[in-house]
Amino acid sequence: MTRNIAQFFSQHLAQRQQILYRHFVDERWRDVSVAEVATQVSRWQAAFRREGLAPGDRIALCARNGVTWIAADLAALGLGLVVVPLYVDDNPENAAWCTGNAEAKLLLVENSRVAAALRAAATAGSPLPPLCVLRPDRGEASTHAETFLPKSSGDLEVRGMPDDALATICYTSGTSGRPKGVMLSHGNIIANVRQCQALHMARADDRFLSMLPLSHMFERTGGYYLPLSIGAVVAFGRGVASIADDLMSQRPTVVFAVPRIFDRFRARIEQALAESPLKKRLFDACVERGVHVAKKGATLTDHMMLPLLRALVAGPILARMGGRMRFSVVGGAALDPELSRAFIGLGLPLLQGYGMTEASPVIAVNREGDNDPETVGPPLPGVDVRLSDSGELLVRGPNVMIGYWRNEEATRAALDADGWLHTGDLAEMREDKIMIRGRAKDIFVMSNGEKISPQDVEIAIAHEPVFEQIMLVGDGRPYAILLAVTKGADEKALVQRANAQLKTFPRWARVRHVIATPDPWTVDNGLLTPTQKLKRPRLVERFKDRIERAYREAPLD
Structure with missing residues (x-):
């Protein structure tokens, strides 16, 4: 079978005026249509061809979330190139090392500051490839996007790729030692998107707010490829300092988030409740009754009391998050069960999930109608899990990586002969749900x-x-x-x-x-x-x- 991740975009080409993205440009929010994205993708492809890049060649992408990131990624994937995403805020020495380790032939960087930091960090034994600065300082002499991209281009190309064809190398941000380059194929990522689709985690009328970096596979699969696959709109957040304003102005229906985002909201809520014992009692009553309804269904009393409590208590709180959010999928770190219960009670399910880059990345997630805050939910359809004799969680499925880039020893340690991925996490099973007990190496x-x-x-x-x-x-x-x-x-x-x-x-x-x-x-x-x-x-x-x-x-x- 030949497929390509870029087909998630090319399927929309007939609806050229359909809005796919929103971003903040020139002090205002602006819609971006299929036609506009297609033009950018075609220009990037023309530039990549001019540079002589061939299928399998790597390009590194060190930029903030936005339409440019998306267009460059889709252009590269469509031509069979391999995308190496880097974190803009990473240590420059680390980002430069990853670029060299991947033997990237082109490096796209956010701005002149990032370019200078990477140049300074590069070593003589591992020099940087040619750079293209996406947002250069005025008057800068280096290659930048406006001069790099041709003014006109041909048709957008999406090559059929074998399912096992390499699509991306994602460097894990290791807590010790050098990061490892996780090799994910077109088939791996497409499988994970389809697995998420099977749980109805996105609808065509949804609006996502992209808050996590696209260099993180959690955001890349859940907040980019998944909504693109069904034509949902994604608004690109302006950064951590603007999250509250972006939630209010963009009114998303779904967000993929890490726990600390909701921790900040909880801190503000607790500060306000500390000033009013009455508000605290009403809040506790709303949460208690809301959690009861989520677990056991509504009684006659619940039908009478919960709408009133949510109007008084939950309404003003959820309005600060845009007032339309159906749920948030939370991952990347352990979610405090009490934090999850509080938002469940308010009427906003936080669906704790579990994954790792090596699995494209989603392995398990709670469901809207079956949400247990103490677990990370059941595995996705098509994902097999089991526990080793030591209690380590093992995972197998079409979303599991090819291996680690040029690191056979690490690949053998992570993937056994039967295709089981050794996650390094200790776990227990509660019926069909997974409970993560911590990293084996951290216990x-x-x-x-x-x-x-x-x-x-x-x-x-x-x-x-x-x-x-x-x-x-x-x-x-x-x-x-x-x-x-x-x-x-x-x-x-x-x-x-x-x-x-x-x-x-x-x-x-x-x-x-x-x-x-x-x-x-x-x-x-x-x-x-x-x-x-x-x-x-x-x-x-x-x-x-x-x-x-x-x-x-x-x-x-």
């Missing part, structure tokens, strides 16, 4: 033999707003301590506030010291990955002297 065993999944403890402590970022430490130690970004200075008070969130945990999971710092952990200082995951080994190394000193002192709790 630590204390000196008393007890095991701790740090993510579970961290999610609970994160309810305490004094902590901005946290990480639990305790492998091989007699008790746990907490690394924390916080403005709080009184360590004993910080220990008490952390442990106040751990009342339902075993006593040995409580923290006995807090190592506090006011300095955020960021991608730039090497403590976070581009997808905002903690680089745990790096953090332990950064704070090792303070950690050792804390363990020499008497515990505070």
